[in-house]
Amino acid sequence: MSQPHQFPPDDLTELPLFPLNLVLFPGMRLPLHIFEERYKAMIGDCIERDAPFGVVLIKEGPEVGGPAEPHHIGTSARISQVQHLEEGRMNLLALGERRFDLAEIVQETPHMVGLVAFKSESLGDIPAGLADEVGTHYEQFLKHIGTLAGSWNAPVQIPEDPLDLSFEAASTLTSSVELPQGIRQEILEVETVADRLIRLLPLLQRANELIQEQLAKNNPYRGPSLN
Template sequence: MTRFLPLFPLNLVVFPGEKLNLHIFEPRYKQLIQECETSGVTFGIPAYLQNQVSAIGTEVKLLSIQKIHSKGEMDIKTEGLRLIRVLDFFKQAPNKFYPAGTIEEIPDVLNEDPQLKIKITECIRQLYSILGINKIFLQLPANYRIFDIAHHLGLTTEQEYELLQLPDELTRQEFVWLHLQKLLPVVLETEKLKERVKMNGHFKNVVPPNF
């Protein structure tokens, strides 16, 4: 089933369930947010990559307008709802300043592998421990989804968009598992290098070999 939805393309990837804070300053998007506040309409955020609006994005809802600045700029809080596919993109909705498009919802398949999730969780624990950000790991709920951690895995924007396009939770788990398998050894080696650099110039107690 298709429907018409206001769109707010951004040079970032928004995931379902994500809480996103935005500073709104362009007149066309100030108009959109004002309509969201008065009518409760939602809007889509498709990723703007390689100078074009991507086909996949996330429908979001306005949670609150936190502040309106003297020149009308806004600080807002939003939340990602669901994945959408943009079928047709229009630079301006009828009689509006902001873009819009014909979209369809993308159903989400929650078919996670519990054993793979344990492996991913352990890798994340190691990674966050090395990086000194254990607080993020401790705040991770047991029922987390891949989308919940996607911004905390060292992915590029292009990789995040690749993840956003994957059709189900199991495929996302496999994507993240492969990424962590590549990332963790690099981070470990970097930490070892930092330690070697720190030791340079210290008095070394080195036992010579017997021969």
């Protein structure tokens, strides 16, 4: 994992933080059930101000109750849907927006608040054909998980923009297969689109291999392909 950086004060924004046992990527949908008093207040304030909050993976400590130490790279999220329940509880859907670097935690209670620097996304030096190759394997992955879910021949759309492709593929892959949280965090922390695509390619290839094996087990009457 990379280390925290020093930032000019003008580059820093105060952001309420939600430490969770998950990694959120830009563009990723995040359903949450809010029941702790501290997060009822935090989310209520975000709703009132139409303001984002930050999601950070917990490095050490519990998700519920006591204090948690977060990783310093996270993603801001904006609330898109809210269902209000009894006793102030809420079901909500948020959408990942922008990666940030957590420079300093300025408040621990009742909920965590940090000074963050939002990250600029850099394409880097993308090798020729890499985005197309990742797109091909991602399309195959979407079709495979659709087949496992019973959605035979469902149409899929692949982002043409390499940045959008890198985040969407990361979001879908990490939401659909078992990966250690450390690997998910490493993918989030990758600085350039090129390096993220390079990191994702073997993961998509391996995921497709495993799903193909699962599909073959689910269809024992299917003979070997001659192609």
